[in-house]
Amino acid sequence: MQTYDLEADGLRGLNAALHAQTNQTRWEIINPKGSHAIAVGLDAPIDVTVKGSTGYYCAGMNQQATVRVEGSVGPGVAENMMSGEVIVEGDASQYAGATGHGGLLVIKGNASSRCGISMKGIDIVVHGNIGHMSAFMAQAGTLVVCGDAGDALGDSLYEARLFVRGSVKSLGADCVEKEMRPEHLALLETLLERAGADAKAEEFTRYGSARKLYNFDVDTSAAY
Amino acid sequence: MTQTDDTTPRTVPIQSETFSNAVNAEIRRAAETGIYDIRGGGAKRRVPHFDDLLFLGASVSRYPLEGYRERCETSVTLGGRFAQKPIELDIPITIAGMSFGALSGPAKEALGRGASAAGTSTTTGDGGMTPEEREHSDKLVYQYLPSRYGMNPNDLRKADAIEIVVGQGAKPGGGGMLLGQKISDRVAEMRTLPKGIDQRSACRHPDWTGPDDLEIKILELREITGWQVPIYVKVGATRPYYDTALAVKAGADVVVMDGMQGGTAATQDVFIENVGIPTLACIRPAVQALQDLGVHREVQLVISGGIRNGADVAKAMALGADAVAIGTAALIALGDNDPKWEAEYQKLGTTAGAYDDWHAGNDPAGITTQDPALAARLDPVDAGRRLRNYLKVMTLEAQTIARACGHNHLHNLEPEDLCALTMEAAAMARVPLAGTDWYPGKPGF
Ligand SMILES: Cc1cc2nc3c(=O)[nH]c(=O)nc-3n(C[C@H](O)[C@H](O)[C@H](O)COP(=O)(O)O)c2cc1C
Numbered sequence: 001m002q003t004y005d006l007e008a009d010g011l012r013g014l015n016a017a018l019h020a021q022t023n024q025t026r027w028e029i030i031n032p033k034g035s036h037a038i039a040v041g042l043d044a045p046i047d048v049t050v051k052g053s054t055g056y057y058c059a060g061m062n063q064q065a066t067v068r069v070e071g072s073v074g075p076g077v078a079e080n081m082m083s084g085e086v087i088v089e090g091d092a093s094q095y096a097g098a099t100g101h102g103g104l105l106v107i108k109g110n111a112s113s114r115c116g117i118s119m120k121g122i123d124i125v126v127h128g129n130i131g132h133m134s135a136f137m138a139q140a141g142t143l144v145v146c147g148d149a150g151d152a153l154g155d156s157l158y159e160a161r162l163f164v165r166g167s168v169k170s171l172g173a174d175c176v177e178k179e180m181r182p183e184h185l186a187l188l189e190t191l192l193e194r195a196g197a198d199a200k201a202e203e204f205t206r207y208g209s210a211r212k213l214y215n216f217d218v219d220t221s222a223a224y
Numbered sequence: 225m226t227q228t229d230d231t232t233p234r235t236v237p238i239q240s241e242t243f244s245n246a247v248n249a250e251i252r253r254a255a256e257t258g259i260y261d262i263r264g265g266g267a268k269r270r271v272p273h274f275d276d277l278l279f280l281g282a283s284v285s286r287y288p289l290e291g292y293r294e295r296c297e298t299s300v301t302l303g304g305r306f307a308q309k310p311i312e313l314d315i316p317i318t319i320a321g322m323s324f325g326a327l328s329g330p331a332k333e334a335l336g337r338g339a340s341a342a343g344t345s346t347t348t349g350d351g352g353m354t355p356e357e358r359e360h361s362d363k364l365v366y367q368y369l370p371s372r373y374g375m376n377p378n379d380l381r382k383a384d385a386i387e388i389v390v391g392q393g394a395k396p397g398g399g400g401m402l403l404g405q406k407i408s409d410r411v412a413e414m415r416t417l418p419k420g421i422d423q424r425s426a427c428r429h430p431d432w433t434g435p436d437d438l439e440i441k442i443l444e445l446r447e448i449t450g451w452q453v454p455i456y457v458k459v460g461a462t463r464p465y466y467d468t469a470l471a472v473k474a475g476a477d478v479v480v481m482d483g484m485q486g487g488t489a490a491t492q493d494v495f496i497e498n499v500g501i502p503t504l505a506c507i508r509p510a511v512q513a514l515q516d517l518g519v520h521r522e523v524q525l526v527i528s529g530g531i532r533n534g535a536d537v538a539k540a541m542a543l544g545a546d547a548v549a550i551g552t553a554a555l556i557a558l559g560d561n562d563p564k565w566e567a568e569y570q571k572l573g574t575t576a577g578a579y580d581d582w583h584a585g586n587d588p589a590g591i592t593t594q595d596p597a598l599a600a601r602l603d604p605v606d607a608g609r610r611l612r613n614y615l616k617v618m619t620l621e622a623q624t625i626a627r628a629c630g631h632n633h634l635h636n637l638e639p640e641d642l643c644a645l646t647m648e649a650a651a652m653a654r655v656p657l658a659g660t661d662w663y664p665g666k667p668g669f
Contacts, residue, residue, distance in 0.1 A: 012447070012451070015448075015450075016450065019450065036440045036443055036444065037440070037443050037444040037447045040444050040447050040448050041377055041381075041447065041448030041449070043377065055440070056437070056440045056441075056444070057431070057440065057441070057444040060444050060448065061376075061377040061380070061448055063377060075431065075432075075437075076431040076432070079430075079431045080372060080375055080376070080377070082376060082377065094431075095430060095431040098430045098431040099372040099430055099431070101376065101416070114430070117430040117431070118371070118372060118426065118430045120372070120416040121416060136430075137424075137426060137430075139415075139416045139417055140416050156424075158417055158418070158421075159417075159418060214404075214418070214421040214422065215404055215421060215422050216259060216422055
């Protein structure tokens, strides 16, 4: 285990060290103090623990690595993640997991607005609640919310799958409640287990795209 | 009008300027279909442009350089402000970002071949980087767009520069559109969307808003790419002074400013024609912002939107740009709108030169299409050769003008080399009306 003091040694040194292909596979970052762009662009099966809260884009574009934040994260955690795992022990600000293509993002607290915006294949599990406009234009992947969802969930949704256990304040344009089939229950169970969430798949409701806005039609133009 | 007998003088039928044939046809089309007109290309209306400027040339007070004897350099370096590996180009004319999806694979390859042979860069577009264009482009700029279609860190790391696209001149404030008929299997897969659906690209970035966020986004991209490659910020021309200043403040190495004549693959006609300001109008304010911040030439300014020839290049540079980018003109060099396809243009209800259904996917020239049979009409080697020739000619033309003005490098061209033919152009370019020493807004008058 290698410890890196972010306050003392700086951001450039941190990311350069994490990008360097070395034998060191376990890292601990101390004194993050809300800094931005911590552990971004990783592309190796390494394990990174951040001891405290971070600013914007923590673990952005992650590939292969496991990044655990023992605190809360600012906007855009794990944005455009491709693979690997990012676990946030606290809360997440806006755009958590934005445009992510793959991997698993777990938020043990709540996530703010636009969680999973434009997601393209990432799996996101939020133990708490999520804010408004989450999964906006979400294309692919799965968003699981163990608590409640805010306004306009899944607005202009494409093919991403949304599962919410609690209430949904309102659904966005073209997002509808859908039937929960066995394959969805199976998928949900796996994700809940991987995310360490104490919830049962049967308690969730599935939402998805009505696919009515896929091709322009003047009679639905008010929805745009 | 009362008809009396044949010899009575009559009024002739007068078409309304306001309700012209084109306007009326559009009203009928809208009434029939219920959808706005979508098309490719840039603003077609006449706006003040580089044609409204002239070079003064050498005279008694300035002497010219000898055309075939004295060198006039053309190289430019983009991105030296923060990047460890700035982009070094032989000529200040780059190829603008045009998406795979909008353009065929062979067309992207041809752009790469032509640009590389001429010693300049090309740019990806909405939809990501294709292996063909990476392979055939010596210098490839990777666009980072609001849609993030096909965006992945492996390609980001393969790029020679990154261009954060805030907007485009054809549609400042608008997102993209790729209609279902152009979504082939490959395009759909690159964008992670079902085949055959209309693909809307977002108009705002999903994970940042405003200049303070942009600064942090730039930091993230630099950290991911190890501060190696330049970061450009591209904006559609609307508020050029403030957008340039904010891009600089956010940490951009290069600002790309695209005027309203700038092409697009598919946008609402009403947007193209009515939003944004002319290319000519955006250069001086952008340069002013760079000068006020003390970074003119340290942060480079790339201008695009309606650049067609070496005179346009020279004029943009004389007004303070470091380089230009071309989209439409490059497509025409490849073979777009060539009269040799006239019979097919006629079948599509148009004519060579006016064809702008670049969104429709049935381009007779095989450039703005994903149809394999049509795409096969474009030979990327031959089209690349034409683009190279065209880029060389533009460069020679710009050099000719620069020498006539007494400059041994294109970047030594200056506003004092120019005058304007119209009041509008004089006001926008802040150069005197021809034969006077005055322009509207000149201090002291
Ligand atoms: C077919 C086509 C596709 C384009 N695609 C993009 C794009 O994906 N991203 C972008 O920033 N600009 C795009 N543009 C705009 C160009 O990058 C550039 O701003 C414009 O073409 C410059 O003006 P010009 O066409 O008059 O040279 C596209 C333009 C065309 C003609």
